[in-house]
Amino acid sequence: MKAAVDSQGTRRGKMPAYVLALEDKLAGYMSVEQIGRVRRASELGAKAHHGQTRKSGEPYITHPVAVAGILADLRLDVETIIAAILHDTLEDTALCAQELTAEFGSTVSELVDGVTKLDKLQFKSRQEAAAESFRKMLLAMARDLRVILIKLADRLHNMRTLGSMEPESRRRIALETLEIYAPIAQRLGMNRFKAELQDLGFKAMYPDRHRVISARIRMALGNRREAMGRIEAALEARLNAEGLAHRTVSRIKSPYSIYRKMRNEQKSFAQVMDVYGFRVVVDTVMHCYQALGAVHALFKPMDGRFRDFIAIPKANGYQSLHTVLFGSFGAPIEIQIRTEDMDAVADRGVAAHWAYKTDSDPANSAQNRAREWLSSLVDEQNGTPSSLEFIESVKVDLFPDEVYLFTPRGKILALPRNATALDFAYAVHTDVGSHAVAARVDKKLAPLRTRLESGQSVEIITAPSAVPSTQWLEWVVSAKARTAIRHFLKRLQHEDAIELGHRMLDRAMAALGASLEVLPPDQLGRYLEENKLRALEDLLADIALGNRTAGQVARALLQLQDEGSIVCPNSVEKILITGAERGVLSFGNCCHPVPGDAIMGYLSAGKGIVVHRLECPNMAELRKSPERCLEIDWDTSVSGDYRVELRIIVANKPGVLAQVAAAVAQANSNIENVEYKERDLMSAALLFTIEVANRKHLADVMRGVRRLGVVTAVYRHPV
Template identity: 55%
Template sequence: MVETATTAKTTATSTSLDNTRFLARDLCSYLETYLDSDQVAEVYRAYLLGAEAHDGQMRLSGDPYIIHPLAVAKTMAEMRLDHKSIVAAILHDVMEDTHISKERIVTEFGEDVAELVDGVSKLTHLKFSSKAEAQAENFRKMMLAITRDLRVILIKLADRLHNMRTLGVMRADKSRRIARETLDIYAPIAQRLGMNAIRRELEMLGFAAHYPMRYRILQEAVKKSRGHRKEVMQKIETAICARMEEASIEARITGREKHLYSIYRKMQEKRLSFAEVFDVYAIRIVAGDVDACYRALGVVHNLYKPVPGRFKDYIAIPKANGYQSLHTVLFGPHGIPIEVQIRTQEMDQVAESGIAAHWLYKTGDRQSGTAQARAREWLKSVLEIQQAAGNSMEFLESVKVDLFPEEVYIFTPQGEIMELPRGATAVDFAYAVHSDVGNTCVAAKIDRRLAPLSTRLESGRTVEIVTAPGARPNPAWLNFVVTGKARTAIRHYLKNLQLSEAISLGQRLLDKALNNVGSSLADVDPQRWVLILSELELKDQETLLADIGLGNRMAALVARRLLLDWEQDEAASAETEGDDANAPLAVKGTEGMVLSFARCCYPIPGDAIVGVMSAGRGLVVHRENCGNALENRHKPDKWIPLQWHPETQPEYNAAIRVQTANKRGVLANLAAVISDLGSNIENVSFDERDGHVSTITFTVSVRDRKHLADMMRRMRHVPEVLRINRSRG
């Protein structure tokens, strides 16, 4: 009995290996249709090494593991990629899952193949605090590998495609997580690189695994609707074919059915019912050349009336991924909308294969070259984002924004066209031109008219950016920019700016703490610095000063540790009592991001002020009698005596509360007074006590207490004003 079982097991193993050999032979036969025999032989050598390395390893489906890399290689072969890509596809898991080293791959197949395999390998040897962080770091490594060689992403997409095709053997929770990752990252990357055939399959498989119930319900609904649609589509196709023959235009005309995930997303995004989405008929016309495409457009516009505003010419202005086609929407029979795409055969191939068309068409045709060049431009911008991003999560967040590019096309003053995602602003445009332009932009001209930097751009506009040498990014820009490049560049600049300002403030605070005990930074022994930095495990003096400036460490405690003989310094401090050792720290208001003014009391020059250290924010300036500040009076680590520097910044915010009779025009009269005194209204709020009296709170910009007092005196003369006082927040 045991012998029979062993025999059966041996037979099963033998059958599996036979199947594997058949797949390998099948792959080689296909490769012989476009590769040289010596290149095919190298692919077969790679298969033999892969089969040896993965010997004994099984997939969850029960198949020998080698089945997976062969399936990945088959997908690559269908894209007609070069033999090194096929070899790398077969070996893409050997470095990670087997004893085969990178050095051996270099020896047997060359540096190119080894780098491709290394680029595709996963980060299983690193530890992360969360799955999200692991995914983000894995994504970051993949994107960096892609920037070195585009073929890495083709192998990665083929790998993910086969894994999605065999996802059914996974646990439900794991399959949903993989499906979510596919929909969030891999399908958008395929779309961004113009690989629509792979993108559609990834979306369908991801949709089915992540939302199985929704997928089944939608699938049934499509089946029920298909019968009537078939008749209508045939009628539309026949009518278009007849008109094309009359115009002597040779073209291939096919009806297209929207795939389920596309229908689902449109229902979600536009809050539509299934009938409203599925009532759109799609036709694709593949013509002989570009001239025939435009003539075919005229034919269909004569046959059915076009829907205004729905025509897009992606032949004249291709999409960012190289996609080219004419798009139009027509009023069909009985008012049924018909979506029509018109393109050449080459454009159709690029639309389906994207950057893979570069290897399929090696004759240097313009379309495939465009897809390749545009993919490289995007990947170059991805590399810039990576260099400036703080961590993997921030990098993933920035790049995911760029993976959904519904473009707008903007003209530079020189007439060049720039592509930006829909919703992009003038600041996004500035950073797209160059990071230095973005960092120093102060205004924008749209069609020669000044416009706010937050203005959302529309296709066809000419945009000019006005820069100033001393300008710098505003943190508020992060509220409206949409491109990953702009967001990352602003964050990077502000981080560096905050660090330098924190160091400067920390140095002043520490020097003041040392002055209080009769010493100074200049008097500190350099060896003492080395010892303190070692004790605190900090890399340099600037890191310690930045911590003090950001409120993460107490200046007084650091001063104590820097001084060798605290008692002696206290005695020296007593001897200097009466001098300026305990003088308050002077502030100008121009210290930047690590010094801020409290909104609870709005301090302005002329007010008695104090500072409260806040962890992570730095020094917050309050009026001396502010309740929030007084809470910290007995906390010497937080309470910092301050005074105004003789040279302060030009304007500060102050709040004024005005009780007025509830009459027409009172707000306009008060606003006029504020304007006449050269001030600006930053904010205004209303509180109606009853039908006769209202309370208006203005936040206005002022130079100092005298400027504020003059404003309040003038406002008292407005007849409707009953009472006025400075608001304390």
């Protein structure tokens, strides 16, 4: 054993200082054999990155070793430390995954692969590449939490050394840190990481604001040092009198948290800083509540400012008692009370008391909750093909503020701030959300769009016939609900597109004296293969969405070369629409057609058919592309409500708007928007956006409005 130690010592003499510093940290909790594996990783990493330098001019290997040092401060396991040292090798060096597996095992190789970006693949934009890379990393996180710990440490060291980057790159990286990585650190309970990432991101984004606020914090702390000391002494004396073993720490707000509070709550610096903050750490949960009683006896608590995060932990596993007291210095005193274990989890989150666990092993509450969150992300990404859409939904899910709600059986659900009853329904189960019709909030009937508040009990009422609608997307804020609704609507859109595309192609084939039914299968198969389409359904959906015109497809299928042939002769029947094909059918905002109007369809790429009135002011321009114009008409059974605009000239008198609105409502029409377009001393022009069922319903509304004595004229807009 002595020879082995001597050998290690000899080798240490040849190691760079940054590697020795890492090994000194590891010596506090790793065996000699494990430190030897880390040293081998350092040597391999240095060899792989040989000749590469950072923007600062330092050897590149100093960065991954520094990342490993950040993780060593958290006392993470040997596989994580090795993967941190090698985390850029697959991306930036000739080293391959097979070599990593052979040298250090499959776990290290998978961790490195999980952190590796997708820069070598081709994407339409930098944003799409970053989104797809982030998506891949989240899926790797779901398999192994250590992936995100490495990535957060990587980002933290990059932020600490951001000064050597170009200003534009600094701002881009800082914005990404503030929007994505700091919230992820918070979601995982890693408040120490979150605070430093936020502060460094704020400093890089707004250096002048950071400098000014930092200077004012130092000045304010100097002015109030005596008051802080007296409050702390009073707390210490009271807790000692209760016989409580404890430690008290004063809390100081960071420049970023002050800046965000000033901006979001429209407060001045003096208002934000006019608070004294302390943390009391005790040994047991029982003593937390005993300490709470002690501080409430010392200073009077503020009504409604007590939060028990021990009984109801935050979604990231954070536990603590929060209370605000009336101090003797004219400013509130914020107190947090927690155990040593809770303090470790609050500081380091999933990395607290780290030992990598399998699903069957116990873990700290932050790790359990992180795994639940990541599992839900995996489910959501399966229904979200677009990486940019997925990353936006994850951003919503990273809101720091949450509401805590109860199911009828007493189970607690945490949802993002401003969540509605519909969000709650989807949180219970996707099927419950998809068939929801109403809710009972604290046993009172409420609509699905009702915003919920912490502590409420919510029960969802469902019906088998209920299905999601596009309006639901405006009511929800949670990623799970938004993803489930979009998935349903896209599936519905695809089915609608296939059915409508079939009708359009049938009509185009009939115009050429043929039929899709009698087309030889091999001819259809050859066309699909040449155009890289998997099935006929994909072709039909493409036609309905305007990505291909039915006439061109029909001619190609029949191998007709005469592009000047008549596509739509009079003998061919018009395509009839019911209005229910909303997935692939929209109505022009320029003319607002309603059932009963003479209409025409225009194929817009990616949108499908846009319906216009024949009197539409854009008609002349649309007809310049005859291959995209469709002869359509209303079916005998038309459903839904249709938006229309009315220009109403009224006398300029008090109460006129209310009279007109009442007349519209009396005709069973919903008002979406009202604008004053013109106004003088005698009259005013109002533009009402309303919903009607058909042309007759519109006439009834106009007739009711026209009867009012204050109304001079009513026109449909545009005329």
